[in-house]
Amino acid sequence: MAEALTARESIKAADAHAPSAHIEHDTNTGISNTKLGMWLFLASECLLFGGLITTYLLYKRPLEGPTPEEIFDIPFTSTSSFVLLMSSLTMVLAVSAIERGDHERLRIWIGATALLGATFIAGQIYEFTVFVREGLGFTTSRFSSAFYTLTGFHGVHVTIGIIMLMSLVLLSLRGKLPEHRSETVEIVGLYWHFVDVVWIFIFAVVYLVP
Amino acid sequence: MTLTSHDPIPASNLDGAVEDYSRDKVYVLTALFLAAVTVLEVLTYAYPDFPVWADNLLIPVLMIMMAVKFFTVLYIFMHLKFDKPILTWVFYAGLVLAVLVYLAMLSTFRIWWPESHS
Incomplete structure (x- = not known):
């Protein structure tokens, strides 16, 4: 226990004397490989979600079972969309907080982001439950399969984002997230914002386009 | 140097940045703008006969609003504008x-x- 405390104190001491600026990366692009890797990953995610959205558009007209117009609750989904949109604001405020070395606000904003994300997921679970009760199971129609696969994949992405956010809070509480490591928060933020822009697309194309 | 929440973050302090980052006030204003566009999107559902998006204009209007939100998040919140x-x-x-x-x-x-x- 004593050794662990000593190790933590030494990390804190090292962090306290670290420069507030990011570490200069000796790469061809001048950008860290982690950040470039995250952008490449997000670019590849465009292809994943593009495929799922295209499949949904092709199977939008069900041959059997309830239709989208009969089953969608637009006011409820609009509220969920608004919640996810606001989580992008709290995420960017968290990145801003760590870049100026404000660790308390970092934890508050990351916690708020995770809470908003969890609210969105709770709303999605509630929505799915209502749909199943109304007779729209995963295998009811080609529309239902495409719809659940698309929105379910997005929900899994949000859930992974929440896990990453909670990990950041734990790292910060243990003193392992000083401002010179703010890129870690920025990279998780990139993932979170991407999940938000995917939902912006899904909300318009799946729910609002008649 | 101590930065306040209103100061831009100098690009020299940020990995890969070529412009100073905006700060919290810009982010809040951006979020308000995004919320306003979302309200407009929902209004297309609530008032489908409104002249601006009536008939064949509904899908193009929705696509434009979606693109505006998409690129606003991409450029401001994801910092593409500054990176x-x-x-x-x-x-x-x-x-x-x-x-x-x-x-x-x-x-x-x-x-x-x-x-x-x-």
Whole structure:
């Protein structure tokens, strides 16, 4: 226990004397490989979600079972969309907080982001439950399969984002997230914002386009 | 140097940045703008006969609002506006490839001419 405390104190001491600026990366692009890797990953995610959205558009007209117009609750989904949109604001405020070395606000904003994300997921679970009760199971129609696969994949992405956010809070509480490591928060933020822009697309194309 | 929440973050302090980052006030204003566009989107559902998006204009209006929200988050919240252009190119490579591939796929299935299915 004593050794662990000593190790933590030494990390804190090292962090306290670290420069507030990011570490200069000796790469061809001048950008860290982690950040470039995250952008490449997000670019590849465009292809994943593009495929799922295209499949949904092709199977939008069900041959059997309830239709989208009969089953969608637009006011409820609009509220969920608004919640996810606001989580992008709290995420960017968290990145801003760590870049100026404000660790308390970092934890508050990351916690708020995770809470908003969890609210969105709770709303999605509630929505799915209502749909199943109304007779729209995963295998009811080609529309239902495409719809659940698309929105379910997005929900899994949000859930992974929440896990990453909670990990950041734990790292910060243990003193392992000083401002010179703010890129870690920025990279998780990139993932979170991407999940938000995917939902912006899904909300318009799946729910609002008649 | 101590920064307050209103000061821009100097690009020299940020990895890969070529411009100073905006701060909290800009982010809050951006979020308010995004919320306003979302309200407009929902209004297209609540008032489908409103002249601006009545009849055939509904889908183009929704697509424009969606694109505005998409690129606002991308450029302001994801910092593409302030970061090195290579990151924009990397992301656009994936985005454009996805759009082209799936437009070709939708065209193959004749989604633009639904009457041709019958």
